[in-house]
Amino acid sequence: MIRRFMAGFMAGRYGGDQLNLLLTALYMVLYVVFLFTRMLVFEVLVLILVVVSLYRALSRDVARRRAENARFLQFVRPVARRWNTFRARTQDREHRYFKCPNCGQHMRVPRGKGRITVHCRSCGAVFEEKS
Ligand SMILES: [Zn+2]
Structure with missing residues:
Protein backbone atom coordinates (compact mmCIF):
# COMPACT_ATOMS: atom_id res chain seq x y z
CA MET A 1 0.00 0.00 0.00
CA ILE A 2 2.77 2.41 0.90
CA ARG A 3 4.66 1.24 -2.17
CA ARG A 4 1.66 1.95 -4.40
CA PHE A 5 1.21 5.36 -2.78
CA MET A 6 4.89 6.19 -3.36
CA ALA A 7 4.72 5.03 -6.99
CA GLY A 8 1.72 7.28 -7.56
CA PHE A 9 3.33 10.16 -5.70
CA MET A 10 6.57 9.94 -7.69
CA ALA A 11 4.84 9.51 -11.08
CA GLY A 12 5.86 12.37 -13.35
CA ARG A 13 8.45 13.59 -10.87
CA TYR A 14 12.13 13.70 -11.60
CA GLY A 15 13.62 11.41 -8.92
CA GLY A 16 17.35 10.88 -8.45
CA ASP A 17 20.37 11.57 -10.65
CA GLN A 18 24.12 12.02 -10.29
CA LEU A 19 23.82 15.66 -9.21
CA ASN A 20 21.38 14.74 -6.45
CA LEU A 21 23.68 11.93 -5.37
CA LEU A 22 26.49 14.47 -4.94
CA LEU A 23 24.20 16.89 -3.08
CA THR A 24 23.13 14.07 -0.76
CA ALA A 25 26.74 12.98 -0.12
CA LEU A 26 27.69 16.62 0.48
CA TYR A 27 24.97 17.22 3.03
CA MET A 28 25.85 14.02 4.87
CA VAL A 29 29.50 15.13 5.11
CA LEU A 30 28.51 18.66 6.14
CA TYR A 31 26.11 17.25 8.73
CA VAL A 32 28.95 15.26 10.32
CA VAL A 33 31.09 18.44 10.26
CA PHE A 34 28.20 20.26 11.92
CA LEU A 35 27.90 17.57 14.61
CA PHE A 36 31.55 18.07 15.53
CA THR A 37 31.78 21.85 15.22
CA ARG A 38 28.22 22.88 16.13
CA MET A 39 28.69 25.88 13.84
CA LEU A 40 25.51 27.44 12.48
CA VAL A 41 27.04 27.85 8.99
CA PHE A 42 27.16 24.09 8.49
CA GLU A 43 23.63 23.60 9.78
CA VAL A 44 22.35 26.22 7.32
CA LEU A 45 24.33 24.65 4.45
CA VAL A 46 22.94 21.19 5.31
CA LEU A 47 19.42 22.60 5.34
CA ILE A 48 19.91 24.32 1.97
CA LEU A 49 21.33 21.14 0.41
CA VAL A 50 18.46 19.01 1.76
CA VAL A 51 15.87 21.46 0.44
CA VAL A 52 17.56 21.72 -2.99
CA SER A 53 17.97 17.96 -3.43
CA LEU A 54 14.38 17.30 -2.31
CA TYR A 55 13.11 20.03 -4.62
CA ARG A 56 15.03 18.49 -7.54
CA ALA A 57 13.86 14.94 -6.76
CA LEU A 58 10.19 15.95 -6.45
CA SER A 59 10.24 18.41 -9.35
CA ARG A 60 7.85 17.87 -12.28
CA ASP A 61 10.01 19.97 -14.61
CA VAL A 62 11.94 16.92 -15.82
CA ALA A 63 13.51 18.68 -18.83
CA ARG A 64 15.07 21.41 -16.70
CA ARG A 65 16.38 18.90 -14.10
CA ARG A 66 17.91 16.78 -16.90
CA ALA A 67 19.59 19.86 -18.35
CA GLU A 68 21.04 20.72 -14.91
CA ASN A 69 22.36 17.18 -14.52
CA ALA A 70 23.83 17.24 -18.04
CA ARG A 71 25.69 20.49 -17.27
CA PHE A 72 26.92 18.98 -14.01
CA LEU A 73 28.16 15.84 -15.82
CA GLN A 74 29.85 17.93 -18.49
CA PHE A 75 31.83 19.60 -15.71
CA VAL A 76 32.55 16.43 -13.74
CA ARG A 77 33.41 13.94 -16.52
CA PRO A 78 36.87 15.33 -17.41
CA VAL A 79 37.78 15.38 -13.72
CA ALA A 80 36.54 11.81 -13.25
CA ARG A 81 38.39 10.65 -16.36
CA ARG A 82 41.64 12.23 -15.15
CA TRP A 83 41.20 10.63 -11.74
CA ASN A 84 40.56 7.20 -13.30
CA THR A 85 43.65 7.53 -15.52
CA PHE A 86 45.78 8.58 -12.56
CA ARG A 87 44.52 5.66 -10.46
CA ALA A 88 45.07 3.12 -13.25
CA ARG A 89 48.62 4.38 -13.81
CA THR A 90 49.60 4.35 -10.16
CA GLN A 91 48.27 0.79 -9.83
CA ASP A 92 50.06 -0.42 -12.97
CA ARG A 93 53.40 -1.78 -11.73
ZN1 LIG B 1 55.63 12.56 -30.12
Whole structure:
Protein backbone atom coordinates (compact mmCIF):
# COMPACT_ATOMS: atom_id res chain seq x y z
CA MET A 1 0.00 0.00 0.00
CA ILE A 2 2.77 2.41 0.90
CA ARG A 3 4.66 1.24 -2.17
CA ARG A 4 1.66 1.95 -4.40
CA PHE A 5 1.21 5.36 -2.78
CA MET A 6 4.89 6.19 -3.36
CA ALA A 7 4.72 5.03 -6.99
CA GLY A 8 1.72 7.28 -7.56
CA PHE A 9 3.33 10.16 -5.70
CA MET A 10 6.57 9.94 -7.69
CA ALA A 11 4.84 9.51 -11.08
CA GLY A 12 5.86 12.37 -13.35
CA ARG A 13 8.45 13.59 -10.87
CA TYR A 14 12.13 13.70 -11.60
CA GLY A 15 13.62 11.41 -8.92
CA GLY A 16 17.35 10.88 -8.45
CA ASP A 17 20.37 11.57 -10.65
CA GLN A 18 24.12 12.02 -10.29
CA LEU A 19 23.82 15.66 -9.21
CA ASN A 20 21.38 14.74 -6.45
CA LEU A 21 23.68 11.93 -5.37
CA LEU A 22 26.49 14.47 -4.94
CA LEU A 23 24.20 16.89 -3.08
CA THR A 24 23.13 14.07 -0.76
CA ALA A 25 26.74 12.98 -0.12
CA LEU A 26 27.69 16.62 0.48
CA TYR A 27 24.97 17.22 3.03
CA MET A 28 25.85 14.02 4.87
CA VAL A 29 29.50 15.13 5.11
CA LEU A 30 28.51 18.66 6.14
CA TYR A 31 26.11 17.25 8.73
CA VAL A 32 28.95 15.26 10.32
CA VAL A 33 31.09 18.44 10.26
CA PHE A 34 28.20 20.26 11.92
CA LEU A 35 27.90 17.57 14.61
CA PHE A 36 31.55 18.07 15.53
CA THR A 37 31.78 21.85 15.22
CA ARG A 38 28.22 22.88 16.13
CA MET A 39 28.69 25.88 13.84
CA LEU A 40 25.51 27.44 12.48
CA VAL A 41 27.04 27.85 8.99
CA PHE A 42 27.16 24.09 8.49
CA GLU A 43 23.63 23.60 9.78
CA VAL A 44 22.35 26.22 7.32
CA LEU A 45 24.33 24.65 4.45
CA VAL A 46 22.94 21.19 5.31
CA LEU A 47 19.42 22.60 5.34
CA ILE A 48 19.91 24.32 1.97
CA LEU A 49 21.33 21.14 0.41
CA VAL A 50 18.46 19.01 1.76
CA VAL A 51 15.87 21.46 0.44
CA VAL A 52 17.56 21.72 -2.99
CA SER A 53 17.97 17.96 -3.43
CA LEU A 54 14.38 17.30 -2.31
CA TYR A 55 13.11 20.03 -4.62
CA ARG A 56 15.03 18.49 -7.54
CA ALA A 57 13.86 14.94 -6.76
CA LEU A 58 10.19 15.95 -6.45
CA SER A 59 10.24 18.41 -9.35
CA ARG A 60 7.85 17.87 -12.28
CA ASP A 61 10.01 19.97 -14.61
CA VAL A 62 11.94 16.92 -15.82
CA ALA A 63 13.51 18.68 -18.83
CA ARG A 64 15.07 21.41 -16.70
CA ARG A 65 16.38 18.90 -14.10
CA ARG A 66 17.91 16.78 -16.90
CA ALA A 67 19.59 19.86 -18.35
CA GLU A 68 21.04 20.72 -14.91
CA ASN A 69 22.36 17.18 -14.52
CA ALA A 70 23.83 17.24 -18.04
CA ARG A 71 25.69 20.49 -17.27
CA PHE A 72 26.92 18.98 -14.01
CA LEU A 73 28.16 15.84 -15.82
CA GLN A 74 29.85 17.93 -18.49
CA PHE A 75 31.83 19.60 -15.71
CA VAL A 76 32.55 16.43 -13.74
CA ARG A 77 33.41 13.94 -16.52
CA PRO A 78 36.87 15.33 -17.41
CA VAL A 79 37.78 15.38 -13.72
CA ALA A 80 36.54 11.81 -13.25
CA ARG A 81 38.39 10.65 -16.36
CA ARG A 82 41.64 12.23 -15.15
CA TRP A 83 41.20 10.63 -11.74
CA ASN A 84 40.56 7.20 -13.30
CA THR A 85 43.65 7.53 -15.52
CA PHE A 86 45.78 8.58 -12.56
CA ARG A 87 44.52 5.66 -10.46
CA ALA A 88 45.07 3.12 -13.25
CA ARG A 89 48.62 4.38 -13.81
CA THR A 90 49.60 4.35 -10.16
CA GLN A 91 48.27 0.79 -9.83
CA ASP A 92 50.06 -0.42 -12.97
CA ARG A 93 53.40 -1.78 -11.73
CA GLU A 94 54.37 -3.28 -15.11
CA HIS A 95 54.68 -0.04 -17.11
CA ARG A 96 56.33 3.34 -16.75
CA TYR A 97 54.36 6.33 -18.08
CA PHE A 98 55.78 9.49 -19.62
CA LYS A 99 55.12 12.11 -22.27
CA CYS A 100 56.82 12.38 -25.65
CA PRO A 101 59.40 15.19 -25.31
CA ASN A 102 58.53 16.35 -28.84
CA CYS A 103 54.71 16.40 -28.98
CA GLY A 104 53.55 15.63 -25.43
CA GLN A 105 51.75 12.41 -26.40
CA HIS A 106 51.23 10.13 -23.38
CA MET A 107 53.23 6.92 -23.71
CA ARG A 108 54.19 3.89 -21.65
CA VAL A 109 57.03 1.40 -21.69
CA PRO A 110 57.39 -1.95 -19.90
CA ARG A 111 59.34 -1.59 -16.65
CA GLY A 112 62.72 -3.18 -15.98
CA LYS A 113 64.11 -3.35 -19.53
CA GLY A 114 66.91 -0.82 -18.97
CA ARG A 115 67.40 2.04 -21.43
CA ILE A 116 65.28 1.50 -24.51
CA THR A 117 64.72 3.35 -27.77
CA VAL A 118 61.20 4.69 -28.09
CA HIS A 119 59.41 5.67 -31.31
CA CYS A 120 56.52 8.08 -30.87
CA ARG A 121 53.58 6.88 -32.94
CA SER A 122 52.06 10.33 -32.90
CA CYS A 123 54.92 12.49 -34.25
CA GLY A 124 57.59 9.93 -35.23
CA ALA A 125 60.23 11.22 -32.81
CA VAL A 126 62.84 8.68 -31.68
CA PHE A 127 64.45 9.01 -28.24
CA GLU A 128 65.94 6.99 -25.39
CA GLU A 129 63.96 6.35 -22.24
CA LYS A 130 64.75 4.29 -19.17
CA SER A 131 62.09 1.76 -18.36
ZN1 LIG B 1 55.63 12.56 -30.12
